[in-house]
Amino acid sequence: MALQLPLKQALMTEVEGGAALAWRLLATLEGGSLLLVTSALLAYTARSKEAARHRIPVKNVLITNNTSTLGQEITKRLIARGCTVSTVTSTATSEAISVKADALVVIGAEMKESGLDGITQLITEDVYYNVKLLESLSPLVRTGGCVAWACAGAAGGDFSGATSAYDAVLKASLQHIARNQHCEPIWTDRCEDCEVAAERMVASLLPCADPQSITTFSLRNAVRKLSEYIGRWLKIVS
Known part of the structure; x- marks a missing residue:
């Protein structure tokens, strides 16, 4: 039938x-x-x-900040999973990279203040530094690798909508740059807890089982x- x-x-x-x-x-x-x-x-x-x-296996990772709480957590978890992690903080330090990485993780600005001051801080640090860093360092990732953006800290109350709109712009920029490099964009959403944000990022980069x-x-x-x-x-x- x-x-x-x-x-x-x-x-x-x-x-x-x-x-x-x-x-x-x-x-x-x-x-x-x-x-x-x-x-x-x-x-x-x-x-x-x-x-x-x-999607190539992620073993060699570039990270843009290993001094912030989020950067340290991600670095620690990646090393514990057997990855090699190198810190690249500027285009100048990228010149020392001779072999392309499997993934690039940009550590976004962490919101340390609330309200309008916090939003202003995010825009200043991310747009004038981290987005430019993402664009300049993404060619260091192998075809089929991952380009990721990790962020922690969120504005609540009247400014939560502004934070969401701002994150949507960051996510779109990440996707555009990653696809131009034939890489997979990874955006794990913003959360207040750095440990949770790090766990999400590492889980996205290193799935528990081989696909x-x-x-x-x-x-x-x-x-x-x-x-x-x-x-x-x-x-x-x-």
């Missing part, structure tokens, strides 16, 4: 969300729908594999599940 269009769309949505969900739906389908599910699953796996190839190994496992598991389903279906129809 052919799938109705709404059910097809729902199925494709579930497959896009993850291969495991597709196999739960598979148990409710008749044999004529097997080809549709298999094709969607293989397309999902192929796209995941292609995306994994474009390639996850893809391989999913495909192998899919083949096994498919064999089991076909076996059960043949017993039913024979």
